[in-house]
Amino acid sequence: MTDSFHAGRIPLTVIGGFLGSGKTTLLNRMLQANDGRRQAVLVNDFGAINIDASLVSARGADMISLANGCICCQIGGDLTDALIRVIDSKPKPDAIVIEASGVSDPWRIAQVSLADPALALDGVIVLVDVTSVLAQVADPLLADTVDRQLRAADLLVLNQCDRADAETLAAVRAWFDKHLPDTPRFETRFGEVPVALLGGALSHATRDTAHGPHCAAGCTHTDHDHSHDHAPDHGAQFDTWSFSAPGVFRADALRSLLRAMPPGVMRLKGVVRTDANAWAVLQFAGRHGSLRAWPATMPHPDDATDNTLVAIGLRGQLPTMALEQALRESLRAARGL
């Protein structure tokens, strides 16, 4: 944003959206499309190991990894410290992008920029997995988290449209027409959004209405001095579990796990070595899983690096023993290769 309101301030964009909706995919597109601006990227993963930090192509950007908890619960803590470091760095970045964890409330993160005169909120972009969102908003255990994310958006990116049939897409459109009729939305796959839409120009035109349901009448979101209701501590709602071990996985064993994931795993992702691809990226979200060779565009992990995986599920529902067993068995099967 270059208008007079933002003069001298660093524009900040927050990317939010539920677990596995496509935030890192969109962030990578934004970074690849970078027009030479100096960008600082803050990446937050809920787990103890920040897998996303390895999956972000931060070439030409300074990246700060924030793991072990969700940053909307760390206002005044790690997030604020990281932002102060970025603001004070020399040369200053031209823009800051924060990828929230999949359980964060992006509006709470965006509020940091409203409170700091060095920052100007450029927009809150919220990714939506169109194949899962209707189930999520209907699930009493997830609805509050997802609803807050959707209502925080200046732009809703209805992602993963390649996976949805026409009926699902029609139902999703009808839901958004009914519940968030004023928030601009863009339907796409793999976070393919025109850069002009991501540049922030969209946000201030829509901000007053986009957050309406959160706010008391008259809130403009540029001078926040009244309090919003606060999301519950996500540490209390979600469990995370990490796995780290040396060795080589059998790719077919990992694929079997992806096809028959133990119930309770909402998200599993990791950086693994397999007998098929050397380094690979494992992803599972909702009902979909993939095991893909390491992207050629990203720096390879060091060969001494351990396999690392992180799982997330609702508190008390994460089947950590079953996961541990399945992963250990897949590793054992590869010994001696």
Ligand SMILES: Nc1nc2c(ncn2[C@@H]2O[C@H](COP(=O)(O)OP(=O)(O)OP(=O)(O)O)[C@@H](O)[C@H]2O)c(=O)[nH]1
């Ligand atoms: N088919 C399909 N897959 C997608 C699309 N967008 C993302 N994916 C895949 O979905 C998985 C999750 O994408 P990410 O970008 O890591 O999602 P995320 O929101 O950053 O995930 P968390 O940070 O764990 O919440 C990856 O395997 C992506 O390649 C899409 O539009 N279509």
